[in-house]
Structure formats: structure tokens, C-alpha cells
Amino acid sequence: MTIENDTYMKELTRLIKKVAKEYKERLHSNLIFNEKLSKTHCEIKLKEDRLKTSNAYILRNKLKNEYLIHFDINPMDSETLIAIIIAHEFAHLLFKNHNDLMKISDLGLDGSTGYTAIIRRLPNGDKYGVELEELLCNYLAYFIVSKMEFSDEKVLKKFWNSHNLYIADILQNSFGGGKSLLECEYIDEYYYSKKDRKIEYNYFWNCILMFSFHNVMMHFERIMGKQTFQKFCDLFDQKNISEAEETLLLFREKKEKIRV
Ligand SMILES: [Zn+2]
Numbered sequence: 308m309t310i311e312n313d314t315y316m317k318e319l320t321r322l323i324k325k326v327a328k329e330y331k332e333r334l335h336s337n338l339i340f341n342e343k344l345s346k347t348h349c350e351i352k353l354k355e356d357r358l359k360t361s362n363a364y365i366l367r368n369k370l371k372n373e374y375l376i377h378f379d380i381n382p383m384d385s386e387t388l389i390a391i392i393i394a395h396e397f398a399h400l401l402f403k404n405h406n407d408l409m410k411i412s413d414l415g416l417d418g419s420t421g422y423t424a425i426i427r428r429l430p431n432g433d434k435y436g437v438e439l440e441e442l443l444c445n446y447l448a449y450f451i452v453s454k455m456e457f458s459d460e461k462v463l464k465k466f467w468n469s470h471n472l473y474i475a476d477i478l479q480n481s482f483g484g485g486k487s488l489l490e491c492e493y494i495d496e497y498y499y500s501k502k503d504r505k506i507e508y509n510y511f512w513n514c515i516l517m518f519s520f521h522n523v524m525m526h527f528e529r530i531m532g533k534q535t536f537q538k539f540c541d542l543f544d545q546k547n548i549s550e551a552e553e554t555l556l557l558f559r560e561k562k563e564k565i566r567v
Contacts, residue, residue, distance in 0.1 A: 322389060322390060326390055326397060326455075333493050343374065344397070354380060361388065361389055363378045363379060363393070365399045376396045386459075390457075394448035401447070
């Protein structure tokens with residue numbers, strides 16, 4: 308390893324620590340999250356192909372109850388983008404349960420269990436994977452990095468547009484008291500509202516911290532009425548189906564042009 312790389316590795320390590328610190332603060336030093344963080348090992352590799360964007364993944368050692376996050380970093384990527392990638396992996400810690408007692412989607416709408424995602428089907432039977440966990444991790448990563456002093460607005464905007472984050476925003480805003488996460492300073496916000504004389508908190512993220520997607524659905528229906536979560540999912544489907552159809556149409560148009 309060259310000296311230059313060594314300096315860069317130190318910089319990356321510092322960035323990882325910075326992102327972790329930001330999470331701790333925004334989660335009011337949540338004990339569960341902190342414990343998971345203390346059991347997380349990170350390894351960094353520099354990407355050899357400088358044309359490829361940085362990426363990462365998280366693995367869990369069930370026996371040891373430890374986590375390993377592997378970062379494949381392209382030094383050509385901006386600090387903001389790398390911070391988003393780091394923050395995305397840390398966000399996964401929120402969804403991983405120590406004891407596997409309950410998973411985020413412990414009760415799927417189709418009666419299935421064990422998914423960490425809402426996977427739905429197009430009318431032709433194809434699955435489309437709007438994986439809720441991935442989507443929320445992106446949303447959370449955006450939130451965390453946008454609070455950090457070095458964050459570059461242009462990079463954040465590009466990330467927002469390319470990751471359909473508006474869907475997570477709809478979901479977040481669908482909950483009673485529906486303050487968007489982006490308007491909050493904290494993820495698990497508990498605060499006293501003088502006007503309403505009540506304690507408000509971010510129920511959505513609280514459910515996620517408790518690893519209960521079932522609670523999220525129950526809460527949604529308590530506020531919005533019976534069967535509304537199904538309706539919400541149907542709307543979700545419609546949007547994705549129409550997008551899929553649009554893509555198909557574009558594809559067909561292109562084909563036609565080629566033929567002409
Ligand atoms: Zn992910």
C-alpha cells in the first residue's frame with residue numbers, strides 16, 4: 308500500500324466514524340442501536356475499477372451476534388456520496404434483530420412471513436422488488452448525510468432523484484402526526500408540544516426500532532381506517548405498474564424506431 312492510499316484509508320475511517328456519531332446523536336443514543344454498532348466491524352477496500360461507483364454490503368454472524376460491513380470505495384466518488392453509502396449500511400442495523408424474534412415484516416399482507424421487504428407482483432406475475440428496507444435505508448442515509456456539515460446539496464439531490472425517495476416520504480407522511488422525517492432533527496423524536504399539550508414522537512421509526520412492521524400496519528389502520536393499508540399498497544402498486552408500463556412502452560417505441 309502506498310503512503311497516499313494509507314492517508315486516504317485514514318480519511319475514510321474518519322468518515323465512517325463521523326457517520327456513526329451522527330446516527331448516535333440523531334437516535335438519542337438509542338441503546339439497541341449503540342450495542343449493535345459496538346458489535347460491528349468495518350473493512351474497507353479500494354475499488355480498482357475507477358469507473359465503478361462505490362458500494363457496500365452488511366453481513367451478520369448469527370452465532371457471534373456480530374456484523375461485518377464491507378466497503379468497496381472508489382476514491383473518485385465525492386465525500387457526500389461515500390457518506391451516503393456508509394450511512395445506508397448503518398441504517399440496515401436498525402432492521403436487523405438480535406434474536407430474530409420478530410422481523411420487520413413479521414406479518415405480510417399476503418400472509419407470508421420472514422420478508423424484510425414488501426415484494427409485490429405485476430399482473431403478468433413478475434415480481435417487482437420495491438424492497439421497503441432498502442428504500443428506507445436510502446431515505447435514512449439521505450436524512451443523516453443532509454445533516455452533516457460537509458454534505459454537498461447537488462450530490463444529495465442527484466441521489467434523491469435517482470432513488471425514488473418520494474415513496475418513502477409518502478409512507479412517512481402517512482402516519483398520524485405525520486411529520487416528515489426531513490422536518491425533524493431526530494429519528495426517534497420525543498418532544499413535548501406546548502400547543503397540543505402532549506408528547507409527540509416519531510411512531511414510524513419507533514416501530515422500526517422495535518422491529519415491528521406489524522405495528523406499523525396496525526397503527527396505520529387505526530388512524531386511517533380498516534383495510535386502508537391494503538389500499539395504500541394498491542396505490543403503491545398502481546404507481547409502480549404504470550411506471551413499469553411506461554418503461555415497456557419506451558422500449559417498444561425504441562424497437563419500432565430501429566425497425567423503421
Ligand atoms: Zn442496503
